[in-house]
Amino acid sequence: MTAKKELLKVEGLKQYFPIKGGFFGRTVNHVKAVDDISFTVYEGETVSIVGESGCGKSTTGRAILRLDEPTEGVVSFEGKDLTELSRKEMRAMRKDLQIIFQDPYASINPRQIVSAVIEEAMDIQNAVPKKDRRKRIEDLLQTVGLQKFQADRYPHEFSGGQRQRIGIARALSVDPKLIICDEAVSALDVSIQAQVLNLLEELQEEFGLTYLFISHDLGVVRHISDRIIVMYLGKIVEIGDKHSLFDNPKHPYTKALLSAIPVPDPDHKKDRITLRGDVPSPINPPEGCRFHTRCPFATDKCKTDVPELRTVDIMKDGHQAACHYIEEIESGEHKAKDYSAEAIVGKGQEV
Amino acid sequence: MNSSENILEIRELRTSFFTDEGEVKAVDGVSFELPRGKTIGIVGESGSGKSITALSILNLLAKPGEIKGGEIRFKGENILTYSEKQMREIRGNDISMIFQEPMTSLNPVYTVGQQIMESIRIHQGLNKREAKLKAIEMLKLVGIPSPEKRVDQYPFELSGGMRQRVMIAIALSCNPDMLIADEPTTALDVTIQAQILDLIRELQNKLNMSVMMITHDLGVVAETCDYVAVMYAGQVVEFSDVRTLFKNPRHPYTVGLLNSLPRHDIEQEKLKPINGTVPSPHNMPKGCRFAPRCPFATELCRESLPELVADENNNQIRCWIYSDEWDGDPEVNVHDSEERTAKG
Numbered sequence: 001m002t003a004k005k006e007l008l009k010v011e012g013l014k015q016y017f018p019i020k021g022g023f024f025g026r027t028v029n030h031v032k033a034v035d036d037i038s039f040t041v042y043e044g045e046t047v048s049i050v051g052e053s054g055c056g057k058s059t060t061g062r063a064i065l066r067l068d069e070p071t072e073g074v075v076s077f078e079g080k081d082l083t084e085l086s087r088k089e090m091r092a093m094r095k096d097l098q099i100i101f102q103d104p105y106a107s108i109n110p111r112q113i114v115s116a117v118i119e120e121a122m123d124i125q126n127a128v129p130k131k132d133r134r135k136r137i138e139d140l141l142q143t144v145g146l147q148k149f150q151a152d153r154y155p156h157e158f159s160g161g162q163r164q165r166i167g168i169a170r171a172l173s174v175d176p177k178l179i180i181c182d183e184a185v186s187a188l189d190v191s192i193q194a195q196v197l198n199l200l201e202e203l204q205e206e207f208g209l210t211y212l213f214i215s216h217d218l219g220v221v222r223h224i225s226d227r228i229i230v231m232y233l234g235k236i237v238e239i240g241d242k243h244s245l246f247d248n249p250k251h252p253y254t255k256a257l258l259s260a261i262p263v264p265d266p267d268h269k270k271d272r273i274t275l276r277g278d279v280p281s282p283i284n285p286p287e288g289c290r291f292h293t294r295c296p297f298a299t300d301k302c303k304t305d306v307p308e309l310r311t312v313d314i315m316k317d318g319h320q321a322a323c324h325y326i327e328e329i330e331s332g333e334h335k336a337k338d339y340s341a342e343a344i345v346g347k348g349q350e351v
Numbered sequence: 352m353n354s355s356e357n358i359l360e361i362r363e364l365r366t367s368f369f370t371d372e373g374e375v376k377a378v379d380g381v382s383f384e385l386p387r388g389k390t391i392g393i394v395g396e397s398g399s400g401k402s403i404t405a406l407s408i409l410n411l412l413a414k415p416g417e418i419k420g421g422e423i424r425f426k427g428e429n430i431l432t433y434s435e436k437q438m439r440e441i442r443g444n445d446i447s448m449i450f451q452e453p454m455t456s457l458n459p460v461y462t463v464g465q466q467i468m469e470s471i472r473i474h475q476g477l478n479k480r481e482a483k484l485k486a487i488e489m490l491k492l493v494g495i496p497s498p499e500k501r502v503d504q505y506p507f508e509l510s511g512g513m514r515q516r517v518m519i520a521i522a523l524s525c526n527p528d529m530l531i532a533d534e535p536t537t538a539l540d541v542t543i544q545a546q547i548l549d550l551i552r553e554l555q556n557k558l559n560m561s562v563m564m565i566t567h568d569l570g571v572v573a574e575t576c577d578y579v580a581v582m583y584a585g586q587v588v589e590f591s592d593v594r595t596l597f598k599n600p601r602h603p604y605t606v607g608l609l610n611s612l613p614r615h616d617i618e619q620e621k622l623k624p625i626n627g628t629v630p631s632p633h634n635m636p637k638g639c640r641f642a643p644r645c646p647f648a649t650e651l652c653r654e655s656l657p658e659l660v661a662d663e664n665n666n667q668i669r670c671w672i673y674s675d676e677w678d679g680d681p682e683v684n685v686h687d688s689e690e691r692t693a694k695g
Contacts, residue, residue: 052540053511159628160397189396189567194611194624201621216540223613223622246615260545262570263616264609266593270574274549275542278510 004042006079007210008064008178011038013073015056015063019283031282033059035234036073041178046204046211048221051231052257054279057214060231061180064212065097066090077178095125098171102183104163108155108170114141115151118170127174140169143206145199161192165199172203180212185220197224218261222246227318230254233282233290236309240319248314250321252329252336253291273336289324296336297325357424358529358561359385359408364421366400366407375632377403377416379585382659383667385529385578390555390562392572392593394608395582398629401565404582405531408563409448410438426528444474447522451534453514457506463490463517464502467524474525489520494550512543516550523554529561536571548575569612573597581605584630584640587659591666602670603645606685639671647672649679 016030034056041047049057063070066082075082077097085093101107108117115137122128128136138148144165155163164184171179181200185193197220203209215221221228228245230238230253238251249255256273275294280286286293292302301324309320312327328334366378378400385391393401406412408423410430422429430441442448450456458466467486471477477485483502490498493516506514515535522530532551536544552575555562564575572579572593579596581589581604589602600606607625627644630636638655642648651671659669671677672685 052542161628189629190569190608190611191396191625192628194613194622195626197613198622198624217613218541218615219613222615223619256542258615260541261615262544262548262568262574264569264573264597264612264614265616266573266597268573268616272545274545278512278543279540 004045006040007043007077008041008212009074009076010040010060010064011074011076013037013060013063013075014071015059015068016071017068029283032234032285033282034063034070035285037231037234037236039229039236039239041210041212043177043210044204044208045226046213046224047227047229048213048215048225049229049231050215050218050221050257052216052279054233054282055231056234056282057216057231058182061099061182061212061214065094065099065180067099091124095127095174096177097180098174098176098178099180099182100164100167100171100184102186104160104167104187107167108163110155113152113154114158114166117155117166118151118173121170121173125174136173137169140173143172143203144169145195159192161188161196164188164196168196168199168203172207175207176209178210178212180214182214183216184213186215186217193220200224218258230257233279233285235290236322237291238319238321239309240315240321241317244316244319248316248319250312250315250319250326250330251291251323252295252297254321256294289322297329297334299325356386357384358387358426359563360422360424361404361408362422362424364404364407364423365419366403366412367417367419369415369417372633376585376635377632378407380421380659381582381585381587382421383578383580383587383590385561385563387528387561388555388559389577390564390575392576392579393563393565393582394567394569394572394579396567396608396629398584398632399582400585401582402533405448405533405563405565408531409442409446410435411442411448443470443522443527444525445527446529446531447525447527448531448533449515449518449522449535451537453511453518453538454506456518457514459506462503462505463509467502467517467521470521471524485524486520489524490517492523492554493517493520494546495520511539512546515539515543515547519547519550519554523558523560526558527560529563530555531563531565533565534567535564537566537568544571551575569597569608581608584635585632586640586669587667588641588669589667590659591664595664595666601666601668601673601685602641603647603672603685604641607644639669647679647683647685649677651676651678 013034014036015034016032018027019029019031021028049060051057062068064075070083082093118137118140119133122133137151141148141151146162146165185196188196213224225242227241229236232253238254249258256275259271259273277294280293288304289302289307292298307322307324309322311320325334362382364378364381368375368377381404395401407418423431464483464486467489468482471482471485487498487502490501495501495513495516536547566572576593579593580587583604589605600609610623611625613622625644630640636642639652639657642652657669657671659667661667672683
């Protein structure tokens with residue numbers, strides 16, 4: 001394997017959203033949506049961030065693009081720290097970093113025809129000479145599987161899958177290096193979702209794109225990714241190569257998450273780890289390991305000590321997990337508590 | 352099959368919406384049956400008519416929707432002939448329904464307890480105090496901790512999973528014989544989904560209920576259902592027991608759906624999507640509804656609509672390939688679409 005080139009490096013990223021309240025509208029507290037995460041994305045690969053609602057995966061994507069200003073941390077793209085750039089410089093930077101959103105109905109202006117939607121991106125980035133733009137738009141539409149003549153139609157004339165293709169064409173129009181796909185296929189029916197996933201893969205090959213793929217769907221993630229980051233309540237709990245992570249998950253949360261997904265095979269043996277309760281509030285996240293309130297392996301140590309991401313011998317290819325008891329759980333020395341009696345009794349989210 | 356074994360039998364149900372642009376046949380000749388105590392999954396993509404089928408059963412369609420024909424037999428009686436008053440007796444008492452969005456299905460200005468008590472008081476004629484005790488009992492049944500406290504809380508004080516539990520408590524408060532669950536876990540995270548599916552299954556066994564599970568998630572179907580009806584463009588295209596459907600799917604659409612699905616449990620090469628998109632309801636194909644997207648479609652498929660035909664095991668299929676009239680390759684293998692597309 002050739003030496004991998006770092007394209008995007010996130011270090012110590014924090015994103016706190018203030019909660020205004022009280023008599024004078026002061027900041028009374030913070031939602032710690034993303035709390036000190038670090039990872040690297042190499043050129044040409046697909047890295048996915050997975051997790052449930054509120055884990056901070058979309059916030060991470062937005063913070064990288066500075067759609068929301070990150071509270072703390074360094075985001076370097078090709079060695080340049082994006083958080084240091086002025087707004088104007090950042091805007092120019094977005095030529096290289098594009099994003100595709102979840103809802104193809106909301107992310108395209110309904111009053112613009114498709115060619116205008118795509119041209120606006122090129123116009124802002126001054127990407128293609130004006131006289132060549134029409135040709136470029138038509139080429140792009142064909143690249144994403146639409147027809148030339150559809151350039152003059154309005155978004156409402158397209159189906160959801162086609163609109164997502166328009167979103168992809170818009171992102172591609174400025175020739176980006178990295179595309180952040182924020183739940184880009186989640187709103188689509190499976191037969192259409194498969195079409196769009198295949199398209200994304202083809203485009204990656206053709207244009208040498210790098211994807212940061214944000215999704216809650218582990219089937220999609222397994223299909224498209226090279227590496228996977230699992231987040232829980234604003235922290236990375238596990239990160240690793242796709243094969244290592246799916247075949248050999250090490251964090252109890254990853255294990256529970258994988259076991260919770262229904263398998264489309266009636267003969268599949270269910271070996272489900274049912275988690276108790278709900279995700280706690282990110283306003284006052286639990287001390288120590290954030291997962292300890294739901295973890296069947298949690299001890300007193302987990303309630304106080306924050307586990308760091310680390311690797312042990314059995315984990316391959318940069319696979320890391322943030323758990324105090326990886327070895328002990330693996331060897332069977334440390335057993336899960338049996339919650340079966342109270343398994344369905346959860347603790348409601350107290351806000 | 353004699354009707355006493357089936358709690359629900361639907362025959363040739365047709366439901367249309369009369370819009371400015373003309374009639375939209377949302378449900379067009381749907382038939383299936385649900386044996387007592389079992390779970391049937393209705394699967395299909397957006398616009399396949401699965402939710403409209405469910406709303407038709409309870410006669411909850413809003414204008415401009417209208418049931419145009421067919422039969423819905425519940426415990427042997429055709430409830431389509433019932434008056435609104437009779438239907439009101441059925442709803443909640445005999446058939447209950449839970450919806451996808453627990454956030455929007457609950458009334459934000461009433462406490463959870465008041466909302467459970469409403470249906471108990473209407474249907475069972477209990478007084479306030481008795482109804483409240485029953486409400487607490489129901490909350491306990493669906494696994495809500497400290498129900499005595501929760502009963503006086505408002506929906507906004509509960510998480511999504513808790514709200515769906517409350518919805519289930521309301522639905523089950525009058526001991527219905529049948530529960531219709533319309534995408535009950537779609538809005539929930541997977542770890543919470545697992546809890547809710549376990550709960551529905553557990554209560555089904557405890558209360559001996561029949562369940563109709565409407566979903567687009569084939570994983571949920573495989574895990575919770577005994578029988579499956581696959582819907583496409585307002586029609587059932589395949590009906591069989593769950594094992595047959597997943598092990599030996601016969602309709603090209605079912606095969607296509609399974610091939611499109613990215614799996615988390617196994618390694619896959621490229622996904623094989625179904626080409627094209629769902630036909631517009633204003634402009635349905637003349638023949639088989641799936642023909643424009645089907646890799647096997649022939650002249651016959653494009654010209655005339657196949658019937659839903661049952662075999663000796665009551666597995667049903669709506670596809671010309673399995674009929675004597677089939678005019679395509681007699682050796683056709685629906686699991687081999689790639690080769691076929693390349694040739695065609």
